[in-house]
Amino acid sequence: MRIVVTSDGSPLSERAIAVLAPWIRTWGAETWLLSVIDPRESHDVLSEPGRPAAPAKGLATAPSLGGAQISPAPTVSVSRGQELEAARTATEDALRELAHRYLDGADVRVRAAFGEDAAEAIAAFVREEKPDFVALSTHGRSGLSQALLGSTASAVVRHANVPVIVVGPGVETPG
Numbered sequence: 001m002r003i004v005v006t007s008d009g010s011p012l013s014e015r016a017i018a019v020l021a022p023w024i025r026t027w028g029a030e031t032w033l034l035s036v037i038d039p040r041e042s043h044d045v046l047s048e049p050g051r052p053a054a055p056a057k058g059l060a061t062a063p064s065l066g067g068a069q070i071s072p073a074p075t076v077s078v079s080r081g082q083e084l085e086a087a088r089t090a091t092e093d094a095l096r097e098l099a100h101r102y103l104d105g106a107d108v109r110v111r112a113a114f115g116e117d118a119a120e121a122i123a124a125f126v127r128e129e130k131p132d133f134v135a136l137s138t139h140g141r142s143g144l145s146q147a148l149l150g151s152t153a154s155a156v157v158r159h160a161n162v163p164v165i166v167v168g169p170g171v172e173t174p175g
Contacts, residue, residue: 119155
């Protein structure tokens with residue numbers, strides 16, 4: 001059996017892993033822990049002599065200086081690619097920690113995927129890895145708040161080509 005369990009780093013998604021852990025161990029399931037990183041949240045990081053590095057917000061010249069360049073010019077100390085790689089590594093380390101905490105001894109793999117739409121990134125991963133089912137957490141919103149805020153869980157249910165187990169906030173953790 002192959003399972004994908006998603007995590008967004010929240011206590012609720014950690015709880016979903018805890019709820020599923022006894023079944024994963026009992027079934028001896030090959031399990032993927034998956035987290036999606038929005039690449040739009042990463043930017044080049046600039047630094048200036050004597051100042052700490054900060055995310056790039058765009059550079060402007062001072063109109064009062066006739067458009068003269070600011071000296072010394074900030075330099076890119078961490079490129080967006082480096083920041084994305086650091087985010088991927090940190091996320092996969094956090095997923096490994098979850099695997100160690102809840103699924104020690106189980107066959108667990110981790111993946112941090114990039115995607116601007118978490119539900120589509122999850123569905124693409126599911127198409128690629130072909131698990132037997134996907135498990136994820138939900139905040140349990142309904143009605144107008146779900147329509148306004150959107151729901152990754154409901155989008156995954158609609159777009160995944162395998163069964164989806166949705167763990168809500170009211171589900172008791174074992175033990």
